[in-house]
Amino acid sequence: DAKTTQPNSMESNEEEPVHLPCNHSTISGTDYIHWYRQLPSQGPEYVIHGLTSNVNNRMASLAIAEDRKSSTLILHRATLRDAAVYYCILINAGGTSYGKLTFGQGTILTVHP
C-alpha cells in the first residue's frame, strides 16, 4: 500500500488559513487521496477527497500537485473547532487493498484564539 507522510503537528491562529501538507510519493494512478479528521474524543470525520483535480467543499479545499506526489488540505479560516488530528489517506480503487482506510499518525492541528 502506498504510504503518506505528514508533519506531526502544526499550529495556527483563529481565522487564519491553514495549509496541511501530505506527501505520497509512491501513489498509484488509481489511488484516491482522502482527508479525515478526528476531533478530541470523537470518531474520525470525512473532510474531502480527490483524484487528480483540486476539490472544494464547504469544509475545506484540496490542492493536488500535478505529479500527484503531494497534496495540501486548506482550511480557509481556521476556527477553534478545527483543532483536531488530520489524516491524509490513500484509498485504492482496485486490487486487494481497496476499501481499507489505513490511518497514519496524522497531523495534530492546534488553533490559537
Place this chain on the structure above:
Amino acid sequence: DTAVSQTPKYLVTQMGNDKSIKCEQNLGHDTMYWYKQDSKKFLKIMFSYNNKELIINETVPNRFSPKSPDKAHLNLHINSLELGDSAVYFCASSQEFPRGRETQYFGPGTRLLVL
C-alpha cells in the same frame, strides 16, 4: 438523528470475560467496518462487511468475532478479554463497498478498559 451509533459508550470489565459491542447505522449503507484505536492513537481496520458478508478480515485474534444480523447492524463479540484489548473501538459504514471514492461515516466509539 445519529447516523452511526454504538453501545455501550464505555465498557470496563475483567480479564477473561466475554463482551459484545453493538453498532447500528440508519444511513441505508451496504458496508460496515470495525476499527481499533490503541493507546498510541493509531487507528487500524479490523473487519469489513458488505451486505452481511465478511470482506476484510485483518490479522485479528479469533477471540474477536463480528456478527452482522442485517445490513444495518454489525456487532463485535470479544471472548476471553485480555489487557491488550483495552482500546477505543469505532464502527463505520459506507454506502457501498469502497472503490476509492466512498466516504466512511464513523460512530462515536466504545472505550473498552480491561482490568
